[in-house]
Amino acid sequence: MSEGLDKKNTKLVRKLVLIVLGMFGFGYALVPIYNVFCDITGLNGKTASEAVVDVKYEVDLNREITVEFITSLNESAPMIFNTKTKKIKIHPGKYYTVNFYAENKTDKKMVARAIPSVTPGLAAEYFKKTECFCFTEQAFKPREGKIMPVRFVVDPELPAKYKTITLAYTFFDNTDKSVK
Amino acid sequence: MSAVTAEDHDHHDHGPAKGLLRWVITTNHKDIGTLYLLFALLMFFVGGTMALIIRAELFEPGMQFVNPQFFNSMTTMHALVMVFGAVMPAFVGLANWMIPMMIGAPDMALPRMNNMSFWMLVAGILLLASTLLMEGGAPASGWTLYPPLVLQTGTALPFAIFSVHLLGISSIMGAINIIATIFNMRAPAMSLMKMPLFVWTWLITAFLLIAIMPVFAGAVTMLLTDRFFDTSFFNAAGGGDPVLYQHIFWFFGHPEVYVMILPTFGVASTIIPVFARKPLFGYASMVYATAAIAFLSFIVWAHHMFTVGMPIAGELYFMYATMLIAIPTAVKIFNWTATMWKGAMTFETPMLFSIAFVVLFTIGGFTGLMMALAPVDFQYHDTYFIVAHFHYTLVPASVFILMAAGYFWLPKWTGNMYDEKLAKLHFWLSAISVNILFFPQHFLGLAGMPRRIPDYAVQFADWNMISSIGAFIYGPSQLIFAYIVYKTIKGGTGEKVTGEVWEGAKEQSLEWTLSSPPPYHTFTTPPKDVPTMSTSR
Numbered sequence: 001m002s003e004g005l006d007k008k009n010t011k012l013v014r015k016l017v018l019i020v021l022g023m024f025g026f027g028y029a030l031v032p033i034y035n036v037f038c039d040i041t042g043l044n045g046k047t048a049s050e051a052v053v054d055v056k057y058e059v060d061l062n063r064e065i066t067v068e069f070i071t072s073l074n075e076s077a078p079m080i081f082n083t084k085t086k087k088i089k090i091h092p093g094k095y096y097t098v099n100f101y102a103e104n105k106t107d108k109k110m111v112a113r114a115i116p117s118v119t120p121g122l123a124a125e126y127f128k129k130t131e132c133f134c135f136t137e138q139a140f141k142p143r144e145g146k147i148m149p150v151r152f153v154v155d156p157e158l159p160a161k162y163k164t165i166t167l168a169y170t171f172f173d174n175t176d177k178s179v180k
Numbered sequence: 181m182s183a184v185t186a187e188d189h190d191h192h193d194h195g196p197a198k199g200l201l202r203w204v205i206t207t208n209h210k211d212i213g214t215l216y217l218l219f220a221l222l223m224f225f226v227g228g229t230m231a232l233i234i235r236a237e238l239f240e241p242g243m244q245f246v247n248p249q250f251f252n253s254m255t256t257m258h259a260l261v262m263v264f265g266a267v268m269p270a271f272v273g274l275a276n277w278m279i280p281m282m283i284g285a286p287d288m289a290l291p292r293m294n295n296m297s298f299w300m301l302v303a304g305i306l307l308l309a310s311t312l313l314m315e316g317g318a319p320a321s322g323w324t325l326y327p328p329l330v331l332q333t334g335t336a337l338p339f340a341i342f343s344v345h346l347l348g349i350s351s352i353m354g355a356i357n358i359i360a361t362i363f364n365m366r367a368p369a370m371s372l373m374k375m376p377l378f379v380w381t382w383l384i385t386a387f388l389l390i391a392i393m394p395v396f397a398g399a400v401t402m403l404l405t406d407r408f409f410d411t412s413f414f415n416a417a418g419g420g421d422p423v424l425y426q427h428i429f430w431f432f433g434h435p436e437v438y439v440m441i442l443p444t445f446g447v448a449s450t451i452i453p454v455f456a457r458k459p460l461f462g463y464a465s466m467v468y469a470t471a472a473i474a475f476l477s478f479i480v481w482a483h484h485m486f487t488v489g490m491p492i493a494g495e496l497y498f499m500y501a502t503m504l505i506a507i508p509t510a511v512k513i514f515n516w517t518a519t520m521w522k523g524a525m526t527f528e529t530p531m532l533f534s535i536a537f538v539v540l541f542t543i544g545g546f547t548g549l550m551m552a553l554a555p556v557d558f559q560y561h562d563t564y565f566i567v568a569h570f571h572y573t574l575v576p577a578s579v580f581i582l583m584a585a586g587y588f589w590l591p592k593w594t595g596n597m598y599d600e601k602l603a604k605l606h607f608w609l610s611a612i613s614v615n616i617l618f619f620p621q622h623f624l625g626l627a628g629m630p631r632r633i634p635d636y637a638v639q640f641a642d643w644n645m646i647s648s649i650g651a652f653i654y655g656p657s658q659l660i661f662a663y664i665v666y667k668t669i670k671g672g673t674g675e676k677v678t679g680e681v682w683e684g685a686k687e688q689s690l691e692w693t694l695s696s697p698p699p700y701h702t703f704t705t706p707p708k709d710v711p712t713m714s715t716s717r
Contacts, residue, residue: 008364009289016356020394027398027428031413034424074417075328115416122491172417 052128057093070168077173078105092156103145110140119166126155207291216273223265230258235651251634252320259323264347271443281691284367284707289360297353304346311336327414348393355389367706381446396432430481438477444581455531456523460714462515469508495554502552529603533584544572565625595697596672609657616650687713
């Protein structure tokens, strides 16, 4: 093999390896890209995991929207988790509070985290929470049960085609993973 | 005629090393090609055995032979072994053997890396196979390795992930080698648009590989850190999202299925003109269609996840983009048909397999088009309809074309003719049984039978039994192929073949200008002219 060819090969291989490394990085870059994309478009039903500022909206009394609440436990986390309010009728712009109940069924301390999800996904950005137990991890003493409120408002800007919004919470047992 | 001539003073002509060690240390493209092909054949039988375990369990409703966990391991391992151990290595083997001979190069550009990528493949597959013996069993989440299910894998998880890393690095090295060979080693007369289509399709496939394998490596690395290092890429409790994995996986996964089909197109475009005794119809459009398919493969991934909960705009975009792929693919189907049109056709086994490929791949293509329709995909999703679809595009397409390639080039590789009668028997058994095997799965899927289940409702019993009968004819018939390969290597029918082997093949591609079998080193001086029957208009 001539020397010129060796040089050409080395040059080309260098470029190709750069592509490979670049694509490996791109795989990781997809994570923030995906999150930003979902944040902007509100796809995927991801709702804000931080409280929004209490804004005064004009209450639209002519419009009624049904809000449903679903509770579930991930991988049979050893808890009780439910709400007495399965569904309520609301007016956009008005603030409401709904109570959830969660209980630690074990004799040990527990740390758990509730993850919210809103369906339909595109309605998520109009569903605003000023207070929620899902903003932080929740610590439970052995056998402790807690009533946890969620205070929310539906933005009157919500497009007219949405008549029902479903808010689903899943509790994850984070005791092992939590650094405490 | 031999290309290795006495006036070749640069190189002292040495043959292969003696003994078994030859195969371990070889850097010769023909030796490595042989290793790849034989290894792929072996893995084809390993993966096939797993498929037969699946079909045996599904022969009747109820649990017969294996427990559900092992059944799921079998569907997962069958897919991984067939994709990464059989089909991909088989095409890399063909690339190793044929690309240097087709472009008039003495060897691959990076022979040592070539050896390394083969042995890394073996290591990767052994690592993968070892998970079968581990506590908790082999991965059982399906080849897509979706979290959170895959994170429940026992001891096997890190081993499976490292094996994917090894297999990925191996195919990336193979791809880099192929690109370097094609760009830097062509004979001076071999311009890009004179390259045989097999070379073209592999060039494009190699670019797909270096673009997607690193992404897959990244995705499984995220799985690894999620499980062992408390990251939360896909863990909702930590702010991650399992749907994200599906996006990353299919960004890799969709081009990946084209990695297995593009070289198939290349081989079909090589074989059909030879037996139609005509130039390939529409050479340039074949090249552009291949490139178009490769490009489109990057922007359609989410059609694998229509049911995940996408907004209507997303569904529509991925639906139309996916349907767009039908256009370049149809260009290819029509070109092959036009190549055969009014040709002086003969029906030797490679041609039979190629014609069966054109017909049966079209069926697989049409079912693909059906599933591209987002609204109906909600019914097909995760049913046997999907299983039928992708097996039609892989078995009577990629695997048939690999068989065709075997029959087509075996006489060139060995200098001996294969047994045409046995080969025809192999073809007819395969062509009939493959349809008995996979066609009923369309009906099962439309009726609602989910995939990846070891037991099913009795309403699915009849077609499952027929499908299993097909499987038990198809599987063992492939042993005929193994026997024919063995027999041909050992002397075949006794008839020595000429360098050209197939009438008129010399006009189509360079490898037929060499003797059969070709000398250990070929084209140490590049050929002056290249055949242009199919490439120039």
